[in-house]
Every structure is written in C-alpha cells, then in structure tokens.
Amino acid sequence: MKNQIKTIAFDADDTLWENEPYFREAELEFAQLFGHLPLDDVIKDLFDIEMKNLKMYGYGIKGFMLCMVEAAAKLSGDKIESSLINQLFDIGHRLLQKPIVLLDGIEETLQHLHGKYRLVMATKGDLLDQERKLEKSGLAKYFHHIEIMSDKQPRHYQKLINHLDCKPENFLMVGNSRRSDIVPVLALNAFAIEVPYHTTWIHELHEEPIEHPNFVSVTSIDQIIGLL
Ligand SMILES: [Mg+2]
Structure with missing residues (x-):
C-alpha cells in the first residue's frame, strides 16, 4: 500500500x-410505542419493511420514517391513529437533529x-x-x-x-x-x-x-x- x-x-x-446508535435508539422508541408486543418482533417487522423498501427509498432517515409508518400500520391492524403518526414523525425529526x-x-x-x-x-x-x-x-x-x-x-x-x-x-x-x-x-x-x-x-x-x-x-x- x-x-x-x-x-x-x-x-x-x-x-x-457516530450514527448507528441513534438508529438503534430510534428503533427502541418505535418498539416502545407497541409495548404490548414482544420487542424483538416489532423491531424485526420494522427491519423487514426497511429491507423490502430499500431499493425504492434508498438509505437514510426519510426512508426510515416512511418504513416506521408502514410498520406501525401493520402492527396496528391497519387502524393507525393520527397521534401515533405524529409520534413517528417526532422520532424521525429528532434523528435529523442529532448532534454530530x-x-x-x-x-x-x-x-x-x-x-x-x-x-x-x-x-x-x-x-x-x-x-x-x-x-x-x-x-x-x-x-x-x-x-x-x-x-x-x-x-x-x-x-x-x-x-x-x-x-x-x-x-x-x-x-x-x-x-x-x-x-x-x-x-x-x-x-x-x-x-x-x-x-x-x-x-x-x-x-x-x-x-x-x-x-x-x-x-x-x-x-x-x-x-x-
Ligand atoms: Mg459507515
């Protein structure tokens, strides 16, 4: 060399x-919104949706936010409350403002x-x-x-x-x-x-x-x- x-x-x-710990934190916050469901299952559902959409959305926070909305709809039996959508956007917006x-x-x-x-x-x-x-x-x-x-x-x-x-x-x-x-x-x-x-x-x-x-x-x- x-x-x-x-x-x-x-x-x-x-x-x-630093970057990845912020996403792990966001995933946990997401999972806590579905506290009645097993944590690992919720995180896996979100990950599977991210992988499904990766080719369309590419990498980054905006794609991650859309995937959270899609995963939340699935986990809520497609009856997603607007207050929950606001909480998801809040997780994403905070990710976009993390310190460097x-x-x-x-x-x-x-x-x-x-x-x-x-x-x-x-x-x-x-x-x-x-x-x-x-x-x-x-x-x-x-x-x-x-x-x-x-x-x-x-x-x-x-x-x-x-x-x-x-x-x-x-x-x-x-x-x-x-x-x-x-x-x-x-x-x-x-x-x-x-x-x-x-x-x-x-x-x-x-x-x-x-x-x-x-x-x-x-x-x-x-x-x-x-x-x-
Ligand atoms: Mg890297």
Whole structure:
C-alpha cells in the first residue's frame, strides 16, 4: 500500500462520526410505542419493511420514517391513529437533529493526511442530511470531493474512481462496514482499510473472513497514518 495511494475516500457514518446508535435508539422508541408486543418482533417487522423498501427509498432517515409508518400500520391492524403518526414523525425529526459526535482521532488523522493525499468523503444516506452533518462536523475543509452514493456496489465505486480520474491501484477506501466499504472496493482491486465500530446495522454485517492482499483492519483510525 505504501507509496501507491493517491486518493483516500472515507465513509462518513460510524467512520467519521457516530450514527448507528441513534438508529438503534430510534428503533427502541418505535418498539416502545407497541409495548404490548414482544420487542424483538416489532423491531424485526420494522427491519423487514426497511429491507423490502430499500431499493425504492434508498438509505437514510426519510426512508426510515416512511418504513416506521408502514410498520406501525401493520402492527396496528391497519387502524393507525393520527397521534401515533405524529409520534413517528417526532422520532424521525429528532434523528435529523442529532448532534454530530466525531469519533476518536478523526480530526488529527485528517489534518495529517490533508495536503499529502486527495481526500474524499464517500457515503450513503439522504443528500440533505449528509450535507448537514458534514457542515456541522467542521470536517468539510479537509475534503476535495464529497460523494453521496445511492449504494456502495463495485459499479458505484468504479464510477467514483473514474470521476476522480483515479486508478483502483491508487485508491484507498476507509470505513467501518465490510459489506459497503471493504468488499466492493477489493472487488475492483483497490485498497481498503476497515476501522470497526462497536455497533453495526444487521444489513451491513458481513461474517465471512476477508483475505485479500489489499485489505487491512485497524483498531483505531490514526493507525492508517503508519500504513501509508
Ligand atoms: Mg459507515
């Protein structure tokens, strides 16, 4: 990896800043509205509806809110009260206003790499919400380019690499999700560094071991400096 990397792309949610715990909190709040039903069943119903709609809605809070409404209708036997709908919107609106909490070592790492490499932020999610988080984070000044991606399949990364006028052998992706940030990047023979986060959405889980010469897993983000 040394001397080869020119462009480094960073995932945003749970790589630069905290995100997943807010969704877990929101799911619990949702489940508490159906306190008479088993918690795990309610959360599973919501997750199944999210997966059913993922192709239509994409990733992000707005899609999550619509899925809560659909799941609530199902759980209420299709007799959903307007006060319940208001509570669901309230959960979503609060998600959209969560504080941006940077993960340890992020700012120092970006400061160190800035000017030496072309830094990019590459994330899924709602355009407006990700722009809001980036602005609030104070990290925008480090990035040459921001890419809000509808999905993170190899073809989406290929498009990004082409757009940056880069080559896979000069491109490194840093992220917390094996499924989204690592596996599709290695499929292009680019480089990928995993920085695991303590909470992972079930949809992002990738249990199989990864053996690829271009893959490294580190325990904290500042360790990538020593690898470059
Ligand atoms: Mg992430």
